[in-house]
Amino acid sequence: MNFEGGNPVAGVTLDVKSTNNGSNIAVRGPAVFIPEKGQLDIDYINKTIKDTYTFQAWVKPGSAFTDQDKYMTVFVLKNGSEMLQKVIKTKLWSGNNNYLEVDVDGSIFKLHNFMPAGFINMRGEETIIPVSNFNTEYTHISVVAKQGETPILFINGIEIAKDEENIKSFNDVYLGANPKYNGPTYSVEVPSKQVNLLNERNEAIEWYKISLGLIDTKAFFLDELRVWNSALDQTTIYNDYKRYIKGDHENLISYFRFDEGVGMNAYDLSHQGFKYNGNIASLENVDKFDKEHNVSWVTNQQDLPSVSKLGILGLTDSNGNYIITGIPYEGNGQSFEITPRLGVHEFSPKQQLVVLGEQNQIANQINFTDVSSFTFKGKVLFDTRGVFPSYVDVKSSDTNRPNFQDLIEGDEYIKGPGIIDEGYNYYLKGDIKYSKGDYWLNDAGTPGDNDDDYLERYARIGLEGANIYVDNNIVLDKNNVPVVSDSEGNFEIQVPIGNHFITVKKLNYEFEYEGRFPANSDEFTEFFQDREEQVTFIDKTRVDVVGRVVGGSIEAEKEIGFGSDGTYKVPYTDSDNVEHEVNISSVNNIGVANIIFEYAPLGAPATDYTKFNFSTNSETGEYRVKVLPLNYIVNQLNGVKIKNNNSNISILDANETINVPATSAVVTPTYELPDETKITGKDYHYNFDFIFRSTPVLRVVNQETESTIEIDKDGTRISTEGFEYPVYEQFKHYQILLERFEPYYNYDKNSKGDEFKVPVTDGEFVIKNNLALPDSESTEISESDDKIIIYKFRGGNPSITPPFTNTLSIKYRINGSEYEAQNYHKEAVLLGGKSDGSQTFVTSAPDTPDIILRDPPGSHSFATIEKGETISFTVDTDFTYGGILNEEVTVKAGVKFEVGGGLAGPVIESEATNNAVVGIGATNSSTEGTSLTKTYTFNQSISTSGEIDRVGADADLYIGQSKNYFYGTYNNIRAKNRNNGEGYELTNKSGESAFIGKERAVYFSEEPSNTFFVYTQRHILEVLIPELQEMVKGIDNGTIDPKEPGVLSKEQYEDQIKLWRSTIRENERVKYMVKNDRESYRKSMVASIDKYRSKINNALDDSKHPATEEILKKRFTQANQLSE
CATH class of the missing domain: 2.60.40 (Immunoglobulin-like)
Known part of the structure; x- marks a missing residue:
């Protein structure tokens, strides 16, 4: 069951009537009549009642009530011994006390003058009828009783409660339909007494028996009896009280339709699956011989509930779906008419015919369309104030002094007085309405004076894509697609007849009055005809946009969101208790910028009335604005302009699109101080920066x-x-x-x-x-x-x-x-060497000690180099020409010039060797290729002998490292004071010239091995030198062949002998001078210190760079060591 627009129709009743030879016959069965002194008994029900029950039945007095009549006992609940009874009885009082009384075991309800009719009028409103109707027609009674709670009474599906608002609504509906009525109105009295289902000892018990009518009851008609051992809710009662149910509900313990019509028993239809509860209602009087007071069957139409009150019905749910069950048919099949009804609603088709029988027990897709809806037109407009200017603003240079020149009164502005703001999203002047969204009131800065008020027109901007709801149900079109507002904010829907409210909604959007029409949540609008005049809904959604206009990546990368109101500085104290201040916001380094967000409606260009102008902060270049959730364009030419643009800055290379849909997601700016304190700023939705990059x-x-x-x-x-x-x-x-x-x-x-x-x-x-x-x-x-x-x-x-x-x-x-x-x-001249392509030669060098550890005098004395100590020394290149080499030849140490231009040797990378057995390691390095620095590291202690027979010079230790020498020639580029014919002259400011030229040069590079030696002086004199002498003799007499692998030449052995002797001689000479000629030795030391100081001065005069500093530190260290 749908409206024409596709929305479901809930609460529609669908009647079922059978057709027989062209005449319609209501599907009805008999009812029962309970006479005075008679009763209908259901003994020992299959499922007992404990602490909760619901009683439901259609009842009608056997005759009209008088005040002298007995009560009509409609329900009696008994325990097994029948000693305890819970009675529900009713009586209609007339005269001055015109009310219907329902007594639920002492809890008395009174319905004065009127009672719910169970019928809705043309407008879909529930109605009331005089209580006197209780005498002449069936009334449905439902009672819900729970232990310890006040019972709840329903008359014709409506709860009887002291709800003043609901009671007033009933009276208003009645008076609206009967304007001349001036009698007493509908009111109710409800009890406060609570239900008691306990025995006299306040113990929970089980209730086994049910009776309807008693010896002293007033006679009444009864139909459609239902008893539940649960509390039914209001919706279930309202939906089901008029129609037959299937009987398979979980808590339904007795269900009697009384359709048997013969015999003295009625049978229970309640069941679960195929298992029936099997209760039996006996029509026979307790006194078997008193046939006169037996309960009897009735079939006359006037004694039965009308089809409008009870029948085989369907009822649509919130989705418009319905199911009708339990339709009886005769013979092999029968045709039925399905007719929808809901107040004055009209349906298409008005009815449908279905055939049910043995071969066709189910009929599907019996659909109807509710054609009783009316047109409702609306529009959803943005409140653009504070974002876009009004027509008056555009014409006025000063917004505080409006300029109405060249504006059309009555269109672009509406002049007061007489402007009334009391309608739903519109103003009224005279009989003309001006929609909000199109117009907004300006009080001219005098809120207390209405005479100077005027309406300003704004650009109309509609919200596209808003969903429309009727009574909180989304509106669907004929294709079951939600109806939404178009690009101009317009929409048109069909609304059912009756009282309803309309709502517009869109995720994350905010509307005036929460998008509801009418505005008050307890008000509705009556729909009984088409509404051609559009109702305006106002969208007041805003999104927070932040950004900055600054120059350079440093300012651009600072945390946004702190500096829209100016420089944002935060103090903090560091770990040393020193106070600091950090500037979190950016710095405006290009000046205040004016920004324009342009909005172009679909199919139209942006105008002055759809441009949002704002400026950045003068200190930070940041901004924070609230804008409408639209798509904007920032124009390349004037979208971002620096106000004082002496540098002709152009921020944008092309138009930029700014899309800011409404969203619930926010960004919280956060900055962590050096002391790890976190500073947070105000949330925002979107960030758009405009960063200028100057030529670096x-x-x-x-x-x-x-x-x-x-x-x-x-x-x-x-x-x-x-x-x-x-x-x-x-x-x-x-x-x-x-x-x-x-x-x-x-x-x-x-x-x-x-x-x-x-x-x-x-x-x-x-x-x-x-x-x-x-x-x-x-x-x-x-x-x-x-x-x-x-x-x-x-x-x-x-x-x-x-x-x-x-x-x-x-x-x-x-x-x-x-x-x-x-x-x-x-371009620059680079002095230095480069390979000349010649071969590199290698030769083994004689062993030369680098360190001599002298043994002190005295027995048992010794000297030690402790484990972990390091000893460093630098050897400068010193070449004795001896008349063989030209004086211009340059000698390099610590570098090898390789063929192809490569460089190797300690000047390029430190060369380290280590001997774990001896416990000595050595590193060679060269800073500039003119000297070689060697550093010895001792991984274990080394001492001279402490023995008595090894004292003094004999125990001195000579420590060194075996090595090879690489040597060769290279091209050297150097400066000279004269030209050799190929030099390139460079002349300084003083007129002095240097000639840059190429010369042939020689390099030597030491390559240490991992073979270290530690000899005593006695070992050298008594063992090592004699062995070398024997090698010379062996070569002289031919017993040793110098060409054999590992054998040196005679000259090399002789040089080694001379070198050891000269080394020992120099060691002894120095010791002699220290002991016997201290003054001469002191003078030599002073000369050495002066030499180092001279080198320091040269380094200072040279230049300020790391290499010089390194030399300086080294010279200072060496000088200090010497002076000590």
């Missing part, structure tokens, strides 16, 4: 190069200031300080602009440095200024062709574009 600047603040260079072997140096190219040296450490930022200017307070340098954090360096040693480059951010980047590298391979320059390219890539750095040298 990568500027070299300082490019470290050599300030002086050596141009002669005697150490002469000249300044490089004024050179055509800066100069770098191989293997030295250098750094370049770069400032990367985006410049922004805020002209709000300064016509020249306040400059903000915003660090760039979202790009990458693209550096191609042909001056750098491979794998030596690194970048880091300055701890004091995150705009400063420190780029570090070591000098690498030089160019060997004039002008001997290598290139340097520094760029910054951001968003796919590369920007060249400013203020740096792109």
